Amino acid sequence: MNLFQIPIRKIQKYAFCPRQFMLEVILQVPPDPTVELIKGELIHKRIDRKKYRNKKRKLFGISIELANEELGILGIIDLVEITQDGRLIPVEFKKNSNPNYLPDWIGLCAYALCLEYEGYDIAHLEIYCHESRKRYQKSYDNYLKQLTIQTIRGIRNDTEFKRTTNPNKCKNCANRTFCWVETIQTTIQME
16 A cells, blocks of 8 residues: 555646646645636535536536545545446536646546446546536546556656646646746655
């Protein structure tokens, strides 16, 4: 068993930028309170108050706590629905989502790995975009599973947590005020 339980919501942070993960999870530096962040928090508060309804699908649960001891991850998924054949559909709500944004799918796949660890079959993954009111679907395939597991292992093995090599990501980063890439030296080993 892993000594450090990785919060699933932060796995996508690592996929976006390892330094962002280090700041928020290890150093516990809160992100800047941007308008986008506040809107996202309000959407999740609505979900947590159980205000979600979908008449087309059967509900398995809202705000379900999940964990996978083998991978050392835990988190609370927004929503899980059940297909007619009894398989599960993990659903994450996003304020505004690009259906091709891989870090969101990696985070959602981590939740699916937890459900699978508990013995459930997964139909596919879905992200619900609050602004467009659209659902985006992705296969729960071996490629995405392996990429997610590699990301989790990357978190455990990383000792430097370097900033992303894509400077365009830094422009909208909620942690840019605290990043100080040139001044923070990190050597961290997580068990």
